[in-house]
Amino acid sequence: MKTINSEHHLDLTKEDEKVYSTLNLGPTHPATHGIFQNILTMNGETIVGAEQTIGYIHRAFEKIAERRPYYQITTLTDRLNYCSSPINNIGWHLAVEKLLGVKTTKRVDYMRIIVMELARIADHLICNSVIGVDSGALTGFVYVFEEREKIYEIYEELCGARLTTNLGRVGGFDRDFSPLAIQKIRDLINGLPKVLHEFERLLMRNRIFMDRTINVGGISAERALNYGFTGPNLRAAGVDYDVRVMEPYSSYNDFDFIVPVGQNGDTYDRYCVRQTELWESIKLVSNALDNLPEGKFNSEVPAFFMPPKEDVYSKMEPLISHFKMVMGEIDVPEKEIYSAVEGANGELGFYVVADGGRTPYRLHFRRPGFIYYQAFPEMITGAALSDAILTMSSMNVIAGELDA
Amino acid sequence: MSEKDKYTVVEAPDGYSAPGFFATTLDKAVGLARKNSIWPLPFATSCCGIEFMATMGAHYDLGRFGAERLSFSPRQADLLMVMGTIAKKMAPVVQQVYEQMAEPRWVIAVGACASSGGIFDTYSVLQGIDKVVPVDVYVPGCPPRPEQIIDGFMKIQELVGKESLRRRYSTEYKEMLESYGIKIDK
Amino acid sequence: MEYSILLQELRNNFGDSILLADDSADIFTVTIASKVIKELIIYLKEKQDFIFLTDLCGIHYPEQEKEFGVIYHLHNLVENKRIRLKTFVTRANPQVESIVSVFSSANWMERETFDFYGIDFAGHPNLIRILNVDYMDYFPMRKEYPLEDATRSDKDDRFFGR
Numbered sequence: 001m002k003t004i005n006s007e008h009h010l011d012l013t014k015e016d017e018k019v020y021s022t023l024n025l026g027p028t029h030p031a032t033h034g035i036f037q038n039i040l041t042m043n044g045e046t047i048v049g050a051e052q053t054i055g056y057i058h059r060a061f062e063k064i065a066e067r068r069p070y071y072q073i074t075t076l077t078d079r080l081n082y083c084s085s086p087i088n089n090i091g092w093h094l095a096v097e098k099l100l101g102v103k104t105t106k107r108v109d110y111m112r113i114i115v116m117e118l119a120r121i122a123d124h125l126i127c128n129s130v131i132g133v134d135s136g137a138l139t140g141f142v143y144v145f146e147e148r149e150k151i152y153e154i155y156e157e158l159c160g161a162r163l164t165t166n167l168g169r170v171g172g173f174d175r176d177f178s179p180l181a182i183q184k185i186r187d188l189i190n191g192l193p194k195v196l197h198e199f200e201r202l203l204m205r206n207r208i209f210m211d212r213t214i215n216v217g218g219i220s221a222e223r224a225l226n227y228g229f230t231g232p233n234l235r236a237a238g239v240d241y242d243v244r245v246m247e248p249y250s251s252y253n254d255f256d257f258i259v260p261v262g263q264n265g266d267t268y269d270r271y272c273v274r275q276t277e278l279w280e281s282i283k284l285v286s287n288a289l290d291n292l293p294e295g296k297f298n299s300e301v302p303a304f305f306m307p308p309k310e311d312v313y314s315k316m317e318p319l320i321s322h323f324k325m326v327m328g329e330i331d332v333p334e335k336e337i338y339s340a341v342e343g344a345n346g347e348l349g350f351y352v353v354a355d356g357g358r359t360p361y362r363l364h365f366r367r368p369g370f371i372y373y374q375a376f377p378e379m380i381t382g383a384a385l386s387d388a389i390l391t392m393s394s395m396n397v398i399a400g401e402l403d404a
Numbered sequence: 405m406s407e408k409d410k411y412t413v414v415e416a417p418d419g420y421s422a423p424g425f426f427a428t429t430l431d432k433a434v435g436l437a438r439k440n441s442i443w444p445l446p447f448a449t450s451c452c453g454i455e456f457m458a459t460m461g462a463h464y465d466l467g468r469f470g471a472e473r474l475s476f477s478p479r480q481a482d483l484l485m486v487m488g489t490i491a492k493k494m495a496p497v498v499q500q501v502y503e504q505m506a507e508p509r510w511v512i513a514v515g516a517c518a519s520s521g522g523i524f525d526t527y528s529v530l531q532g533i534d535k536v537v538p539v540d541v542y543v544p545g546c547p548p549r550p551e552q553i554i555d556g557f558m559k560i561q562e563l564v565g566k567e568s569l570r571r572r573y574s575t576e577y578k579e580m581l582e583s584y585g586i587k588i589d590k
Numbered sequence: 591m592e593y594s595i596l597l598q599e600l601r602n603n604f605g606d607s608i609l610l611a612d613d614s615a616d617i618f619t620v621t622i623a624s625k626v627i628k629e630l631i632i633y634l635k636e637k638q639d640f641i642f643l644t645d646l647c648g649i650h651y652p653e654q655e656k657e658f659g660v661i662y663h664l665h666n667l668v669e670n671k672r673i674r675l676k677t678f679v680t681r682a683n684p685q686v687e688s689i690v691s692v693f694s695s696a697n698w699m700e701r702e703t704f705d706f707y708g709i710d711f712a713g714h715p716n717l718i719r720i721l722n723v724d725y726m727d728y729f730p731m732r733k734e735y736p737l738e739d740a741t742r743s744d745k746d747d748r749f750f751g752r
Contacts, residue, residue, distance in 0.1 A: 027497055030476035035449050055721035056494045057449050060526035063737050082451035145461035163547050228695030246670050337616045364647040374698045400450045493723045525738050527730050
């Protein structure tokens with residue numbers, strides 16, 4: 001047996017080349033859910049090495065961010081992990097608030113929790129149902145997509161967009177939750193448990209599904225930490241690291257929720273962790289909605305709080321501040337901050353260096369998917385090809401987040 | 405509800421009919437068959453791909469238009485649906501996939517990025533897939549709603565239904581392909 | 591652990607290589623000489639429980655003598671403390687030691703930093719471009735390069751006031 005060096009390049013001799021075959025998985029392969037290339041070296045059905053190529057949708061986010069006023073960067077964060085864009089938006093707003101030293105009201109915090117947990121539900125639903133698809137069960141996917149549509153309808157009611165939501169503003173929201181939106185959220189959290197139970201019954205104790213996923217694509221806690229895993233993938237490996245608990249933001253510490261932890265870090269554990277988080281998210285949304293305090297939906301951050309439109313048309317000061325805000329002419333202190341939120345895939349960090357200008361001097365996104373996807377070759381070496389597909393879908397690698 | 409009301413049948417093209425026969429042109433008959441059984445190849449790269457998943461899902465159901473059979477292999481696909489940002493690194497792949505498709509083939513650019521580069525006027529993004537392959541229908545939006553994708557798809561159906569059988573053999577068509585640097589099977 | 595104690599420990603071990611320490615920022619920030627970076631990160635990982643590399647990225651200050659910076663964010667998961675390390679290198683010799691052997695996660699982050707800024711991570715197993723096309727001949731995140739795509743033909747500069 002040949003050894004594989006740290007970068008998983010194989011040192012093959014002539015003799016071995018006859019035994020091994022090369023399989024090109026990607027960049028456009030129906031089973032990869034996104035565009036990344038894996039050149040697999042196969043011994044029959046067994047993978048002996050993999051070489052990854054990424055960057056197929058690199059859009060130069062960090063360079064664009066250096067030209068954009070702070071409030072316009074949400075268009076970029078929307079498109080990072082587009083399955084749960086509100087988390088990214090609010091994460092960015094929290095980062096700017098940290099930079100400006102703004103404190104938000106409880107109402108804003110709770111509204112944010114509702115929106116972020118809805119996004120987490122949407123993201124985990126897509127990931128878990130796609131694990132089902134890749135193991136041969138399309139039914140669950142079609143079934144839960146119906147529920148995802150309802151979350152999109154809630155987004156639409158909150159901000160007008162479905163996928164790339166641009167939701168929220170620095171300091172809070174651009175408008176309050178409408179009664180219809182609250183009704184829709186209530187309908188969702190009342191209806192979702194039934195669907196989720198059925199979805200679980202379809203897969204969780206399904207013999208075929210368990211055989212396909214248990215002990216497939218496992219990683220130890222130690223290796224996972226070394227590879228910079230965060231989020232459900234790290235928790236599946238047995239490390240209870242969750243930014244919501246470690247460094248509570250947006251009043252998460254007001255709520256009780258369980259941080260589920262797995263044991264083996266395999267595909268089944270990742271599935272179960274996400275599934276449990278779905279239940280916790282439903283609970284969080286429900287609690288936050290029940291305890292939603294009265295008050296303003298946007299903290300007074302003059303630089304980012306759009307004055308009412310009628311005042312803009314009739315009064316001098318609101319017009320000036322509206323103009324300044326839209327042009328991005330705001331006072332930002334000269335400092336650097338790192339702010340992180342628990343994205344659907346893990347710790348989504350924003351490292352902002354501000355030089356006092358209208359745009360960030362440097363903005364770096366810590367994209368969880370980019371960091372943990374590099375462990376993929378190590379996780380699939382020795383596994384069968386069909387297991388590699390399942391491993392990839394259970395890691396929930398989103399191309400937009402991967403390539404920035 | 406009678407048995408007949410449960411399904412709808414596409415309308416017959418213009419032609420001459422009398423008891424026992426119906427006559428129309430071959431173009432129209434072939435167009436009718438083609439447009440109602442398009443096999444799309446989803447070339448989904450980013451956000452628009454998620455909206456495409458919603459379009460394929462139970463709620464919007466692209467299957468109603470005869471396109472529930474996705475062809476992930478370009479060899480059997482009729483319609484290349486490019487959804488999402490195409491980076492310069494990806495551009496040769498798009499062209500290669502297009503070359504692998506058999507004639508007749510159509511292309512739909514879904515979303516602002518595929519149509520024009522969208523908001524990403526950057527060094528790494530291809531400014532619209534029409535730089536590398538000919539495009540038949542552009543769907544605007546960032547991302548477009550599933551209804552818009554369906555609308556774009558119906559526009560493609562119109563094109564497919566009306567296309568002359570000779571178009572793909574014309575010199576204009578070959579010149580057009582050559583202008584993109586696409587290999588033509590002799 | 592208090593940051594002052596940690597700083598004292600670092601000073602004891604690395605002496606003059608600790609150039610600057612700042613605990614007024616949101617995260618305790620230490621600027622160090624580039625030659626000890628790997629050694630210091632190994633020390634932090636093994637002796638001070640900073641077992642998690644959160645982030646690694648580059649930065650460019652064209653007006654500084656040492657133009658390029660590499661910024662590391664480490665996380666002590668035991669005590670939930672973060673630390674930010676900065677090191678700067680010159681344009682003529684942008685070389686920093688690679689820490690892939692310490693943290694596997696640094697592999698792609700260093701490749702990304704190389705891709706964007708051209709910072710050379712010595713000892714990296716496979717330092718090639720990761721996000722951009724292989725034939726790209728410049729480092730796009732450096733401040734002197736433009737953002738826009740140069741091949742656009744539909745943009746008339748007159749309409750943009752340039």
